[in-house]
Amino acid sequence: MLKNDVKEIFNLINNSDKICIAGHKAPDGDCIGSVMALYNFLKPLNKNITVLMDGNIPYNYKAFIDEKIISNSYNNEEYDLLIVLDTSDRKRLGKFENVLNNSKKTVVIDHHKTNEGFGNINIIDTEMSSTGELVYDILKAADADISLEVAALIYLAILTDTGKFSYRNTTSNTHRKAAELIDIGVNVSEIDNIVYNSKPSNIVRAFMECVSGVELYYDNKLGITAITKNILNKHNADMADIDGVVEYIREIKEVEVSCVLKENDEGTKVSLRSKNNIDVAAVSVKYKGGGHAKAAGFDINENIESTKKIIIEEFKKYFA
Amino acid sequence: MLKNDVKEIFNLINNSDKICIAGHKAPDGDCIGSVMALYNFLKPLNKNITVLMDGNIPYNYKAFIDEKIISNSYNNEEYDLLIVLDTSDRKRLGKFENVLNNSKKTVVIDHHKTNEGFGNINIIDTEMSSTGELVYDILKAADADISLEVAALIYLAILTDTGKFSYRNTTSNTHRKAAELIDIGVNVSEIDNIVYNSKPSNIVRAFMECVSGVELYYDNKLGITAITKNILNKHNADMADIDGVVEYIREIKEVEVSCVLKENDEGTKVSLRSKNNIDVAAVSVKYKGGGHAKAAGFDINENIESTKKIIIEEFKKYFA
Known part of the structure; x- marks a missing residue:
């Protein structure tokens, strides 16, 4: 400086x-x-x-x-x-x-x-x-x-x-x-x-539903889940309040990259976290996003299902 | 020193x-x-x-x-x-x-x-x-x-x-x-x-089942759940591995004291955490346990259900 x-x-x-x-x-x-x-x-x-x-x-x-x-x-x-x-x-x-x-x-x-x-x-x-x-x-x-x-x-x-x-x-x-x-x-x-210790119980329930929905790919190295409007409505929760899902999935032993897909009006917001050597900022930049090597994200005009396919395809070169 | x-x-x-x-x-x-x-x-x-x-x-x-x-x-x-x-x-x-x-x-x-x-x-x-x-x-x-x-x-x-x-x-x-x-x-x-980031997925599932079972008393100020042999067997998990449940329950906004009851051969091991002013060591000492004001515990020769009743009764004076 x-x-x-x-x-x-x-x-x-x-x-x-x-x-x-x-x-x-x-x-x-x-x-x-x-x-x-x-x-x-x-x-x-x-x-x-x-x-x-x-x-x-x-x-x-x-x-x-x-x-x-x-x-x-x-x-x-x-x-x-x-x-x-x-x-x-x-x-x-x-x-x-x-x-x-x-x-x-x-x-x-x-x-x-x-x-x-x-x-x-x-x-x-x-x-x-x-x-x-x-x-x-x-x-x-x-x-x-x-x-x-x-x-x-x-x-x-x-x-x-x-x-x-x-x-x-x-x-x-x-x-x-x-x-x-x-x-x-x-x-x-x-x-x-x-x-960290003031989570309303509806947020805790929404969080757990999101985490429970995790899908694991490539020998559990990639973990993906979604925060959908459906889950938010059900628990009367706001997207901005469901924090930490992507970090929680990263805590699973085999997971190298965790991904959370957040459904919004324009499509999907993708959050990525990496545990060791994979640079998720490089992936995000490709989709006009940004961030750090271990924590990055981007917005995409696709629904949850299509985005999931794109992410799985994107990490093929690292894990397949 | x-x-x-x-x-x-x-x-x-x-x-x-x-x-x-x-x-x-x-x-x-x-x-x-x-x-x-x-x-x-x-x-x-x-x-x-x-x-x-x-x-x-x-x-x-x-x-x-x-x-x-x-x-x-x-x-x-x-x-x-x-x-x-x-x-x-x-x-x-x-x-x-x-x-x-x-x-x-x-x-x-x-x-x-x-x-x-x-x-x-x-x-x-x-x-x-x-x-x-x-x-x-x-x-x-x-x-x-x-x-x-x-x-x-x-x-x-x-x-x-x-x-x-x-x-x-x-x-x-x-x-x-x-x-x-x-x-x-x-x-x-x-x-x-x-x-913190090497949780086998069976441990994650067992953890979530324990957290989901939380019961809230006294206007949500006391949160209790149990780690039973049943849950452990179902997920092929070991008691020593299910860490952090009592801390997680403490993260709920209204919860002042969180309690986890761990079922064992001799009865129940009780873990207590306090968020603000309640001294859970004082409660634990009463049952020949110990610890700190905000993190304490004890062993008791009672099953899960009886222990739960004892805990609820014990915190009546703080919350009722």
């Missing part, structure tokens, strides 16, 4: 009145944690701040957000400064993509390998576990005071994007930063309870 | 030929990690070392142990030195309890609050996340060289006893030690894959 870039970002912030902070579509813990950490950090400066994230906030992250501050629509308003967090390309802004054209300056802060840098200033560090970890480094590089509220949001980002400090992206520095955040006062078990 | 105690432990080790390292009955990740870390640390000293742990090694910990070194029986052999790890009282040694009477000196290393210190030297530190974390501090206090193998076993102990760094016992120092272990070379995602 370049000290000069950090300096320039803080200059831009100081010289801007209307600031927009944006995250990616279907926001996850890292996106929400990073966006809200920056929002709360900037709040005392009395700027006019807009927050944009396209998609529902999952129930377990609602406690970290005052949803009133998030704009649902966007009327081509102009901003002095746009800061885009955790978003690997412009398409990932979803329905808010246009905001890029209506901002005088854009800063991109991200940790995704596939991010080519679509801002005027780009701080992209793929060694970081999470965008939240990178935001923390930026604040520290600027000798900024980090409040407990901001620390908790950065911790949320790190916690969720490292799968509780267990994915390969977890470094010794990630742990050292977690230690510093705890020293600021972050309550780890309280955050863990909100994120 | 007293430097003098550490010095004396290392003196005892140096002056002993026959050393026994013992952990508690139904060994878990902290027990196995601590015992094996100490075993591997002592191995180069060419002592005669015996390892005792009463109960099956869960499938996901087998990779960390050469099972040949674990004694299944005990013929009242005498030891110069016995080191008991992660074991809150003598009863928790299970069928190996007698080893205490046949050892010239006993060192107890533990982090359980209920441990009253039944050794000649007792290093009991309830501020530690895990016995593994304490073993690490002891080795560091002795300026010992820590090999990658020993580091990985200490990491295993910390990882599992903190629920992936999420229980209240996780301190900033716990994270700093994890960072040091990673700097020694510990591969976190590899260990995570072995411990």
